[in-house]
Amino acid sequence: MKMAAPTASKAASLGCNNKPTFPELDFRSGARVEELNKLIQEFTKHDQREYDDQRALEIHTAKDFIFSMLGMVQKLDQKLPVANEYLLLSGGVREGVVDLDLDELNVYARGTDYDMDFTLLVPALKLHDRNQPVTLDMRHSALCHSWLSLRLFDEGTISKWKDCCTIVDHINGATNYFFSPTKVADWFYDSISIVLSEIQKKPQRGMPKVEKVEKNGTIISIILGVGSSRMLYDIVPVVSFKGWPAVAQSWLMENHFWDGKITEEEVISGFYLVPACSYKGKKDNEWRLSFARSEVQLKKCISSSLMQAYQACKAIIIKLLSRPKALSPYHLRSIMLWACDRLPANYLAQEDFAAHFLLGLIDDLQHCLVNKMCPNYFIPQCNMLEHLSEETVVLHARKLSSVRSDPAEHLRTAIEHVKAANRLTLELQRRGSTTSIPSPQSDGGDPNQPDDRLAKKLQQLVTENPGKSISVFINPDDVTRPHFRIDDKFF
Secondary structure, eight states: OOOOOOOHHHHHHHTTTOOOOOOOBOTTTOOBHHHHHHHHHHHHHHHSOOOOHHHHHHHHHHHHHHHHHHHHHHHHHSOSOSSEEEEEEESOGGGTSSOOOOTTSOOOOBTTTBSEEEEEEEEEEEEOOOOSOBOOBOTTSOTTEEBOBGGGSOHHHHHHHGGGEEEEEOTTSOEEEEEOHHHHHHHHHHHHHHHHHHHHHSOOTTOOEEEEEEEETTEEEEEEEETTEEEEEEEEEEEEEESOBGGGHHHHTSOOTTBTTBOHHHHTSEEEEESOOOTTSOTTTOEEEEOHHHHHHHHTTSOHHHHHHHHHHHHHHHHHTOSSOOOOHHHHHHHHHHHHHHSOHHHHTOTTOHHHHHHHHHHHHHHHHHHTOOBOSSSTTOBTTTTOOHHHHHHHHHHHHHHHHOHHHHHHHHHHHHHHHHHHHHHHHHHTOSOSSOOGGGGOSOTTSHHHHHHHHHHHHHHHSTTOOEEEEEOTTOTTSOEEEETTEEO
16 A cells, blocks of 8 residues: 655654754864854963952052152153153063064063063153144155154253164254164163162062063063062053054044944044064164054954954964964954954854854964955054065965864863963962062051052952053152053043
8 A cells, every 4th residue: 555755744744854953063174163162261261360369469569660660760861751651551562462573572481481461661752742643754664664753852852862863964964863762772671770770789578579671672571570470561662642643544534343332532542653663674763653552442342252262363373373473463463453344243242153253363364374465453554464475474374274274173272371371370379489578468467458458459450451451640759659540440
């Protein structure tokens, strides 16, 4: 007896037409997206450290020591501005928080050399009295770079700084002094060394131990031992401007991901010249434009899932692409900002899309390499990879291809590295061998007095404001009372 085959509607009702459900996979590598998301979450958990009151107080003690030291540097020869405004960034220069060249930097590793790292931008000169767009002398420089003539400043400033300048005599007999980044860095390192030598002659109880002071190109790196913590400060001499450079005016005319989230005034409040030159530039004269203050504001508008993907991707490429140093984490940061402009905000806000964002950042980075094109986010006509050789491009593109073929394995490696660094830090804390000088909390006194309250306040600021900048206003005549600002909040 023959039976008729069930109709399509009956088959559907009987479940005969149900399609098997597959987990979401990455087409290129075959990796499960869910697994990649879990690995990124695990990396984030180990990478983001929580600070107890003791660690928060150690952070504050190290910061106070650095600011006191800079106050003493100012008093040496009165070169630095009396009332200065520093920009303190979470993360060292090697983490890409500022667009600086990493080739001349010694290699430091978290866990082995330090536990926490910061970058401090210290204005050697300030030009804060102009409201119109700032026009810089770019006739001798590549895009994104400039020479700085002291003719913009008064005679007193020229007199103080002319020994840190290169001198150009004109046919008409006039002399032009150009502020030299290399000479400024040399002066800064010498001055810091003198001050630290004086401080160490009269050590005080609870004072941080200076474990290392090194000049890395134009950056001064200081590692302090405070209690059970080691803190790396990359101190960068800069020129600070209020307003916005004329060369970046066209960028303001475009639509951006931060439109309507923060005001234009917050984004264009100021910029810096940092001591770095272009590939073919003159090291003694050329400075690089930096928009570090603006980037701090833009980070407020980036979703947590994209930031997690960025941090994980950064950890992978720092290890993988370290030799030769053709790419820096700052290139990856620029790529992330361009992605924020390109993609819909509601897509980037998806909490479970970190894996997609990680894969996308790797793809974008590889695209930039293959095409030898990575535009500066603020000055798009400046290609930050233009100078790379074909050989270097191919080498790094192949390395990135290996990451893209097995992202899960590279994430596991990054997790193991950060866990190993954390273990080293914990081991040092248990041994208490970072410094022979007691921590500030061991100085005696009531633990519930102001220092304890300060520690709790510091802990709250650190945990609530990851990656944000701290601008510090300090009077060298009273370094015990710094006023500091995290983004636009004053404390």
